[in-house]
Amino acid sequence: MQVAKKIILILLLPLVLIGGINYLIDPDYTLRKDYIPTLVEALSNGKMVGGPMNINSRVLKKQWIDKLPFKPEVMVLGSSRTLGLSEEAFPGKTFFNASVTNCTFQDMYAFLNLFVKKQERLPETIIVCADQWLFGNAFVEKRWLNNRVDFVEMLQKTSDLSGRQFPSKWELQKEWIKELFSVRYLVRSLRQRGKTETFQICNSIADNKMMFLPSGVRLLPKDVVNASEDEMKQRATNYFYSSGDEHFNELSVLQCQLFEDFVNHLKTQKCEVILYIPPYHPDTYRLMRQSPKCKGVFMVDDYLLRIAKNYQLKVAGATNPNKLNLSAADFYDGVHLKPEVLEDIFKENQ
Template identity: 25%
Template sequence: MKQFLIALLRRVLLAFKILSRVVLFVLPVPLLMVYVNYHVDCSGLFQGDVLLRTAAQQLIDGENLLNFSQMDERALLKLVAQNLTEETEPEVLAIGSSRVLSLHAATAGSSSFYNAGMTGADSRDVMTSYYLFAREGHVPDTVIFCVDPWLLYSGADSYDHRSDPELYAEFLQQALGMESDYEAPDPVQTWKALIDPAYFQGNVAYWMRNRGSQVAYTEDGEATPFTPVADSALYDQNVVVKLSDGSVIYDKPFRDTSVEDATILALTQASSFDSVNMEGFTELSDEAITLFGRFVAYMQQQGSRVALLMTPFHPTTYDTVFYQYETEGQHTGFFQVEEWLREFAAANNLEIYGSYNPHTLELEPADFFDGFHVRDTSIEKFFPGV
């Protein structure tokens, strides 16, 4: 019996040795597959869109990029926030619509600055832009909050179709503690790609194709349009440049628009003023006011100093809209916003700069690109920096 037990033990030990060697040989293969599929991720399942991921890292690394108009701004901002480090996180963050995108680091008064403005940003975009940084642990010391009038309106036409309602629902639930219909997505199907041999093969081929290349390519071989541009050539481009600080330099033809042509454009934009997130904006929304207050309080609770900024409209746009307000009673909601904002700032001890009224700021038509966007060289006339 004793000899039988000894023989059995020897067989068990031998089987264990064989099994352990097999495991040591086989285990690195699935681990390597998981590592490559997650980190290379040519389809952007885990790391985000390949081209935008590359662009985000280039911005973080201090590169200025061509072809801003081809970027998915919302997806890009998410990737920038996710890939920041403690060394690269901004101390000053600007949030708002395209009406703040011309605010550069030099004008903001900080070398540690990122402009998170987005074209057509509605209230959901603005709130989630700050939340993306806070969620990743990159809370800015100071927030320059460019408040567009439509942020105080909650009608159906105050929202932009490009905003992310799921991210906004998450923000309401996780940041403000409000009820929402947000449900965390089931990750099972996505995570299955980690052990997919076919995806592994595609990722290896993608890595081989991009190894040592100065140009990023998608899994389909598409070259990135977001190529770096030297500082000396920033103002010579015929496309919009996305600066490494998140702000933009508009294309040369747009910047060279004459005062007369910009005024004509401003008049045209005034005729469709309400269509810019303000259709039916007859009075301030109680719901929007409540959310605005809670959002500002949330940023302060995170430790951010909040400065409010109102960027002006072109004199022709403003005067036309004001005439329609006085004679026809239009745009009543718009003309209630600034007074309310100043009262809110005073009640909450917040700094507030600028005005929607260009005459208050002594601005001329030459200070504007068009009816909605003040020139970057004119922002310092009403914003002293942080």
């Protein structure tokens, strides 16, 4: 019996030590959520938040929507490609940007459900960012499971799809447990101990920090957005070689149904829908055009334009940057436009 206890202690103590260090330091803000309510309270009261790039943005936006002190007339549902879109593109309108990094259609359903429960009505105008990878089968994102309950609630209102067709929250919990006891994360935690950047509540924009504004907009540090032309081009090339999200050759039936059911619901609720088709950096676009792995990306435009016509949606953007007269200088990497360029695209559609 004593031997069994010793064996158990030998096995458990390292896990407890690794998990404890990782949880307490948590340099990438992936394990803990206790910091979020303070940020939400500040943002809801008109303050700004500055800090590190990593944040559990789905939990942040969920709690933020619940405390939102106004009823937005314009709402953005999208990924990091729309996180920089601000109210400047919609003068005279109350505005909230509900975008999150690596947004999925499930995220959009969940946030729509949260808005209905909080606001009792939907915004007059909703921008839907149709990232090309959302229509293939190569893109995998599990963090939407943070808000799975709200996704399923909205799915039941809008579609004949069943929640059983989608992963359970346990899939996300498994990822959390892996990170908690990860030796790789332990090494990062120890290296970052005492150096991890903290979130700060601010009254003005700090150019050298990631910033969240009370409108839901995220600003990136100036040195990220305004890097040299050579650096921008290198990022665009690196994106093509490092990302497999665009590696699909046909559209996913399930993903297309999720999208179409979502758009149909918005139209039945009398919302004006602006469909945003985000462009690629010219170099990234050229490399994808040359790759047989990315054929599906170029089917997305035709599909979206057909859906826009069927549902009478406004369309902003295009996969091909040449259609929008965009140059390499308009991007800060392979898939993200500079904020002022993004705003101009929407101003042109007013």
